[in-house]
Amino acid sequence: MRPTSTASLLVGLALTVAPIFAQFIEAPIIRNNPSGVVYRATLLNKDTTTLRGSVTATAPPDGTGLVFHVNLRGFPDEQQFGPFMYHVHVNPVPPDGNCTSAGPHLDPYNRGEVPPCDASRPATCQVGDLSGKHGAIVAIPGEPYVVKYTDFYLSTNPDSNAFIGNRALVVHTRNGTRINCGNFRRVEFSGEDNDSVSALSASATGTRVVSALAASAVYRSTPTPSPESSFFTSAAVRTGGFSKGVVLTALVAFML
Incomplete structure (x- = not known):
């Protein structure tokens, strides 16, 4: 039997993985987030960890994306467990506080x-x-970890599939272990709290307040880009999936 050529193998692999890549589409920018609506996830008071704090999100004045305020403290040893990741997960944390029940990432x-x-x-x-x-x-x-940024792809609108309400915030160690979690719940403000809402929803463009200055210093010195910035509309990702270069790289890696 004649050996299969590299080109034939690449074509076969491309046909195999094409349906997988086709299922993924680029996340749209959310532009209709309601004004004055604030959601906050507060980490649980668990005996198994000292990690505490909260993440608050609300729309900027134009309703495009959400301004996040992250304030966390009491992390485990960085060298042993860091760097740490945090995500919005699909399911709320149940009353027993089991972070695993939050399910996968949104x-x-x-x-x-x-x-x-x-x-x-x-x-x-x-x-x-x-x-x-x-x-x-x-x-x-x-030191606490305190940072503020705008995320253009999440929502406080219940009609959006990127809605964060009644979902969970989960903090992980670098190997994926879930160390603490809390549910995003709407925070009700009275009329006297309008200044607080305005401060939370002020644009985060160009603003990154970080107490742990040594943490990813280069990245945090970069201003938050506007949704019209070039990498948000990159031709390589506007096709509704991964670029051809990414697919080819994945195929070559698979062959190796």
């Missing part, structure tokens, strides 16, 4: 977890992958 566009998120092309990442899009947490002993 991923309404079937992106999957492999290959890892490319932060320069956030529309191609899982919408719930906050640390993938905005930087993993490198913890500094005794």
Whole structure:
């Protein structure tokens, strides 16, 4: 029997994996988030960890994306367990506090977890992958992790499939172990709290407040891009899936 040529093998593999790539579509920018609606996930008071804090999200004035305020503290040892990741997961945490019950990452566009998120092309990442899009947490002993950014692909609108309400925030060690979690719940503000809502929803463009300065310093010094920035509309990802270069790379890696 004549050996199969490399070209024939590549064609066969391409036909095999094509349906997998075809299922993934680029996440759309969310532009209709309701004004003044605030959701907050507060980590549980677990005896098994010292990790505490909260993540708050609300729309900026134009309703495009969500402004996230992350304030976490009490991480385990960085060298042993870090860097740390955090994501929006599909299911709420049940009353027993079992973080595993939160299920997988929020991923309404079937992106999957492999290959890892490319932060320069956030529309191609899982919408719930906050640390993938905005930087993993490198913890500094005794210091809180405080950061603010805009995510253009999540929503506080219950009609959106990127809705974060009644879903869970889960914090992981670098090997994927879930160390703490909490549910996103709507925070009700009275009329006297309008200033607080305005402060939360102010645009985060160009703003990254980080107490742990040594953590991913280069990434955090980069201003948050507007949704019209070039990498949000990259021709390589506007086709509704991975670029041909990514597919070819995956095929070659498979062959090796």
